[in-house]
Amino acid sequence: MALKTIFYSVLNNKCPNCHEGDVFIGKSAYDFKTFDKLHETCEHCGHKYEKEPGFFYGAMYVSYALMVAWFVITWSLNGLIFHIDSIYYLVFLVISIIVLMPVTFRQSRLIWINFFTKYQEHGVIEHPKKKTENTDELEKN
Numbered sequence: 001m002a003l004k005t006i007f008y009s010v011l012n013n014k015c016p017n018c019h020e021g022d023v024f025i026g027k028s029a030y031d032f033k034t035f036d037k038l039h040e041t042c043e044h045c046g047h048k049y050e051k052e053p054g055f056f057y058g059a060m061y062v063s064y065a066l067m068v069a070w071f072v073i074t075w076s077l078n079g080l081i082f083h084i085d086s087i088y089y090l091v092f093l094v095i096s097i098i099v100l101m102p103v104t105f106r107q108s109r110l111i112w113i114n115f116f117t118k119y120q121e122h123g124v125i126e127h128p129k130k131k132t133e134n135t136d137e138l139e140k141n
């Protein structure tokens with residue numbers, strides 16, 4: 001199932017192509033030295049994460065969608081269960097969005113790269129070694 005493989009990649013910080021290599025260098029979203037640093041390519045299959053310059057600008061739309069989803073869920077829960085006064089809810093919302101920002105940042109980039117790369121269920125096609133061999137052959141010809 002495509003959705004299952006996307007969830008696996010997004011939740012485990014794994015390469016969308018092979019599900020083996022990590023996308024982000026830091027394991028935790030709250031390690032502020034490395035939370036935003038990505039590997040350029042997958043360590044396992046050589047898949048290039050940033051397809052073109054500015055590729056991750058698109059992740060901002062995903063980030064926006066995640067924030068809206070968070071607002072809708074918390075607002076609904078407040079209306080149905082908690083009934084917290086609007087001003088306190090607003091304070092909660094702002095603080096929670098700031099606290100969740102590193103997580104949202106990483107999740108939105110992972111979701112974004114999963115839009116453009118399909119999981120190679122039956123083995124990975126791409127490999128950095130194979131790539132250089134091919135280009136060498138092309139240069140000889």
Ligand SMILES: [Zn+2]
Pocket residue numbers: 015016017018019020021042043044045046047
């Ligand atoms: Zn990979």
